[in-house]
Amino acid sequence: MYLEDAHRKVSQAIHDLAEPIIQLSHKIHDNPETSLNEHQAAQWITEFLSERGFRVRKPLAGMDTAFLGEMGAEKPVVAFLLEYDALPEIGHACGHNLIAAGGLAAGAALASLGTDLPGTVQVIGTPGEEKDGGKIIELEAGVFTEVDAALMFHPGSTTMMWRHSTAVVELTVQFHGVAAHAAGSPQQGRNALAAMIQFFVAVDGMRQHIAETSRLHGIIRHGGSAANVIPDFTEAEMLVRAITSDDTRALLERVRACAEGAALATGCTVTFAEGPLYSERKNNHTLATRVGEYLQSLGHPLEEPILKGGTGSSDIGNVSLAIPAIHPYLAIAPQGTPGHSIRMRDYAGSDEAQQAMLHMAEALAHAGVDLMFDPDFLALVKSEFAVSGPDLPA
Ligand SMILES: [Zn+2]
Ligand SMILES: [Zn+2]
Known part of the structure; x- marks a missing residue:
């Protein structure tokens, strides 16, 4: 099959898929499921894949809501990555319903070339982006070993083909004290809430002395059970972010020291649990630029990347350091609309967002055609990957 014919077929396929894809996007949006609890979304997407002839593996990498749909044979392997987790209480305020539907449409459109496909299309379900790092778990399980390029996008308020992203790790901090009657015998107690307050004050005291690009933000999950009992247990969740993984690890040590100091000062003990470390991001500019060209031709002006x-x-960072990957952004809301907000959630369910998502799906599918049918383009993508480093802010 000629390149031009493949492009034409892929555009037609996106057109034909529009109705069921939009329905699926709305269904996921209306039924938000949090990190690693995305059972319905994973079920609906894998049914869609099976109905269209994909070989489907689920569960994947030990996660019930992870999956891999595959069509074709041998190399190159082009993967579209889907996210479908929502945020607690505010639902799809990160617009992952669009990531899922758009990635699925792109994969299904490319797969519609059937036996003419010179390679393999994969649609990989990557759950738990907001909290549990599903992509990191999959990466460690070898899911991406054979993948030549991974494509996804993220909705937002700006259309731009790449940006940097900070590394992050979640630290769970638990203080253990001694319970006692808060009025009758407080001297016998050791106050785990006092330790927690000291910890947050110490972290705040550190803010002036960390890099401007670093971020420390947390919540207290458990602060005690009754006001007349000295709390013997408190728990917080603290996110530690810095520009690189190395800087994040170094900052994490300082945060742990704040907690250890607070425990010592209050006669409590402290225990920690660390989540997966989300890495900085290495965007493949060659591939992202190509997607941008297609997107522009579909009527979406591009903004300069903000660095x-x-x-x-995002856990795409870890994948992007291992294989060529892209994570462009698509405007579905007016410039400046904050992510993780009620407004962004409502935009992610709008008719306009679904149309924009289909255009992004088409642009991704066309880039997939180029990766499969044009070995020189794939070689350019790979040679950039071999010599480039992560995108870092100026
Ligand atoms: Zn997101
Ligand atoms: Zn998010």
Whole structure:
């Protein structure tokens, strides 16, 4: 099959898939499921894949809500990555319903080339982006070993083909004290809430002395059970972010020291649990630029990538350091609309967002065609990967 014919077929496929894809996007949006609890979304997406002839593996990498759909044979392997987790209480305020539907549409459109496919299309379900690092678990389980390029996108308020992202690790901090009657015998108690307060004050005291691009933000999950009992147990969740993984590990040690100091001062003990470390991001500019060209031709003007300041994090970072990967952004809301907000959630369910998502799916599918049918383009993508480093803020 000629390259032009493949591009034409892929555009037609996106057109044909529009209705069921939009329905699926709305269904996921209306039924938000949090990190690693995305059972319905994973079920709906894998049914969609099976119905269209994909070989489906689920569960994947030890996660019930992870999956891999595959069509074709041999190399190159082009993977579209899907996210579908929502946030507690505010639902799909990160718009992952669009990531899921758009990635699925791109994969299904490329797979519609059937026996003409010179390689393998994979649609990989990567659960738990907001909290549990599903992609990191999959990476460690070898899911991406044979993948030549991984493509996904993220909705937001700006259309830009790449940006940097900070590394992050979640630290759970638990203080253990001694319970006692808060009025009758407080001298016999050791106050785990006092330790927790000291910990947050110590972290705040450190803020002036960390890099401007670093971020420390946490919540107290458990602060005690009754006001007339000296709390013998408290728990907090603290996110530690810095520009690189190394800087994040160094900052994490300082945060742990704050907690150890607070425990010592209050006669309590402290225990820690660390989540997966989300890495900084290495965008493949060759591949992302190509996606941008297609997206522009579909009527979406591009903004310059923002490479300054602190920003959010994603487990695509870890994947992007291992294989060529892209994570472009698609505007579905007016410039400046904050992520993780009620407004962003409502935009992610709007008709306009579904149309924009289909355009992004088409752009990703066209880039997939180029990766499969044009060995020179794939070689360019790979040679950039071999020599480039992560994107870092100026
Ligand atoms: Zn997100
Ligand atoms: Zn998010």
